[in-house]
Amino acid sequence: MNYSNLNAAQARQLIRSGAWPRPTSGLALGYVQANLVILPHCWAEEFTAFCRHNRQAAPLLDVTAPGNPHPTRIAPDADIRTDIPRYRIYRNGQFVEEREDILSLWHEDSVAFLLGCSFSAERALIEQGVRLRHIDQEKNVAMYRTALSCTATSHFHGPVVVSMRPIKKSQLECVTKITGHYPLAHGAPIHIGEPAKLGIADLAHPDWGDAVAIEEDEVPVFWACGVTPQAVIMEVKPEIAITHSPGHMFITDWSDAAIYQRAQ
Known part of the structure; x- marks a missing residue:
């Protein structure tokens, strides 16, 4: 099967089923991929400001409402708790474990940030040889x-x-x-x-x-690189933070054409 030709919904279903446990580079080529950072709501306003000040490392695509696991701007039918192949859990800045879903860790004050990823430009590069x-x-x-x-x-x-x-x-x-x-x-x-x-x-x-x-x-x-926030989390040490495992991205409904020459 040519997984590069899947659409975003098909790719997320593959991931949700546990059938794609590896990095997402090359999966559903042509769809925008996103890095993930989940923080308690008390950190959300300042982290948003951090992204605005560091647009190249942390280009902001979507922010969920507290407790809402659905990124309504970029993939409203997705569930941020299950649709990434592998998640990383940080407690007080220390990486403590990886999980295939975060259903048990999601709380009413959880806020998810989806940040742009360089995988999104790979189809354009491949097409140019x-x-x-x-x-x-x-x-x-x-x-x-x-x-x-x-x-x-x-x-x-x-x-x-x-x-x-x-x-x-x-x-x-x-x-x-x-x-x-x-x-x-x-x-x-x-x-x-x-x-x-x-x-x-x-x-x-x-x-x-x-x-x-x-x-x-x-x-x-x-x-x-969108792993920058993970290095920052290790410095800042919030009580809990959840991210994607590096290279294991969230696949959005946006096509790469939708972000051509588009800034935050």
Whole structure:
């Protein structure tokens, strides 16, 4: 079965049934994918402000009402408690477990934030002949904590996280142009080449995801990443926070065409 051709509802049903336990890159290509952060309502207003101040790392797509698990703007028939392949639970900033659903953890004051993801621009890249080897190799994209800092709010602060894809030198201009058209999917790269300038010591050992070797005709290209809020949560230490497991995204009803050249 060609899972890249599924529509969003079919992909979410596959995930909800437990039949897709792995990263969602390459699944339902052409539909916008989203990162997830769930916080108690008392943190919601400031986290919204944090997203507004850090639009490239945390482009905000939707925010649910307290206690409502349905993201009415981007997928009203979905259930945020079951429609992601794997969730991460943080307590007081410590990652404590992963789960396949969060039904028992959802509360009346839970607020879900859905943030844009660079997977949403991958169909456009593939159509232009850009090879994405994490998809070819059925790997998760490589993600790294950097020495860059987010713009802080009163409580939320921490490092910027980036995703990395090896890109052929001859395609750098094309890739930069294509992804720049999708600001709600992190937009254009924030850095090309020289990982040490981002404070990344070793590409072979990503902080999240899987390493992909850089071939001779390629350079590493880095995009702001929606795992940034997870690094921030580890710094801020809210009593509880729930996120997607890196690479295991929420698939929205929006097509990637719906976010072409569209900002928050």
